Amino acid sequence: MPDILPHVVAAPARIGDPAAMVDTPALVIDLDVFDANIARMKAYAAQMGVALRPHAKTHKSADIALLQMQQGGAVGVCCQKVSEAVALADAGVTDILIANEVVGPAKVAALAALAGRIKLAVCADHPVQVAAYSAAAVQAGVTLDVLVEIDCGSHRCGVQPGQPAVDLALAIDAAPNLHFAGLQSYFGRAQHIYDAAERRAALEVSLKLTADTRDAIRAAGLTCDRVTGAGTGTYGVEGASGVYTEIQPGSYVFMDADYNRVAETGGFAQSLHVVATVLSTSPGQAVCDAGLKASATDCGPPQIAWPKGVTCGTLSDEHGNVVDPDAILQIGDRVGLIPGHIDPTCNLHDWYVGVRGGVVETLWPVTARGRLF
Numbered sequence: 001m002p003d004i005l006p007h008v009v010a011a012p013a014r015i016g017d018p019a020a021m022v023d024t025p026a027l028v029i030d031l032d033v034f035d036a037n038i039a040r041m042k043a044y045a046a047q048m049g050v051a052l053r054p055h056a057k058t059h060k061s062a063d064i065a066l067l068q069m070q071q072g073g074a075v076g077v078c079c080q081k082v083s084e085a086v087a088l089a090d091a092g093v094t095d096i097l098i099a100n101e102v103v104g105p106a107k108v109a110a111l112a113a114l115a116g117r118i119k120l121a122v123c124a125d126h127p128v129q130v131a132a133y134s135a136a137a138v139q140a141g142v143t144l145d146v147l148v149e150i151d152c153g154s155h156r157c158g159v160q161p162g163q164p165a166v167d168l169a170l171a172i173d174a175a176p177n178l179h180f181a182g183l184q185s186y187f188g189r190a191q192h193i194y195d196a197a198e199r200r201a202a203l204e205v206s207l208k209l210t211a212d213t214r215d216a217i218r219a220a221g222l223t224c225d226r227v228t229g230a231g232t233g234t235y236g237v238e239g240a241s242g243v244y245t246e247i248q249p250g251s252y253v254f255m256d257a258d259y260n261r262v263a264e265t266g267g268f269a270q271s272l273h274v275v276a277t278v279l280s281t282s283p284g285q286a287v288c289d290a291g292l293k294a295s296a297t298d299c300g301p302p303q304i305a306w307p308k309g310v311t312c313g314t315l316s317d318e319h320g321n322v323v324d325p326d327a328i329l330q331i332g333d334r335v336g337l338i339p340g341h342i343d344p345t346c347n348l349h350d351w352y353v354g355v356r357g358g359v360v361e362t363l364w365p366v367t368a369r370g371r372l373f
Helices: 031-048 062-070 082-090 105-115 127-140 163-174 188-192 196-219 235-239 342-346
Strands: 026-030 077-079 095-098 119-124 144-149 178-185 227-229 272-282 285-288 303-306 311-315 320-323 334-338 351-356 359-365
Touching: 026 031, 031 235, 031 351, 062 077, 062 082, 062 359, 077 082, 082 095, 082 105, 105 119, 105 127, 105 144, 119 127, 127 144, 127 163, 127 178, 144 163, 163 178, 163 196, 178 196, 188 196, 196 227, 196 235, 303 311, 320 334
Parallel strands: 026 351, 077 095, 095 119, 119 144, 144 178, 178 227
Antiparallel strands: 026 272, 272 285, 272 334, 285 320, 303 334, 311 320, 351 359
16 A cells, blocks of 8 residues: 555644634534443443444544543444554554455555554455455465455345355365454444334344354354444344344444434434534525535534524535524524534544533544545
């Protein structure tokens, strides 16, 4: 992979500043709510008797990943891309699962090199990936942990459950310098089934596919003690199922408008807002400085947490229209937005501003921003 050159962008605040002085648009974290979310998931995982491996694709922050490991009960984190894993490892994260397939000579070589530095695992769903991983691991002189990813219902990545997954596990086990490390079974589509009963019914099918595949791998003579997956919308059912040994929720630390619509997510509260400033007003409307480049809209527009009595209208590149029928807002006022989808929103920013008691307490860079390869 090419050398990664860090870019330095000035933070939107200084530690000790009043929250009202944070430059906007900015990702502002209510640290009291954030801490409570982390403690809550730690307690849930302990209660269910499963390992907690939060997905760092949500926040892409080494500081937050380390907090999750040091204080939040996490055994490590997940990420999706090799460059993302490298950025987190360079900042001190020592245990990472790349919950994705890695393809391409430069990426696979970087993967093998990283396996010589930290505890690392990766997923496969095809023999072509297995062969490439093995060759790179041999070249680097490392042993690489590889999980079989199965398609448990999302119809995205993943080998078919049952015998195809068994065959792939056997291929990993036979490949030089690879170690078969278990099953990745992540039901992404189920995360956003809003109705709890409908979501549970979908998960029952997925859980049976996963358990049957695990048992078939064991029957083929391999150890399969690690079954990992689950997200903020499904961790409760999957974690308590007896099938999963590890859960991968990510958005619980911040939440977003879409996850706030999902029933039974466990009481996690909105800890992160995109804070914006009103630039202009006209009858029935205000315009703030947070548009499409500040908040992702693939799961719908942001919701407005404060002030009450206004709603989000259309967004353009740099502007957000706010429907304000009672002329509540004036130029210079602050608006707190709840992003529709938190993960791609965070990747649009360089910094998190952590606030407690109305004062900026911490500044965390979005360590792996733009690390998409």
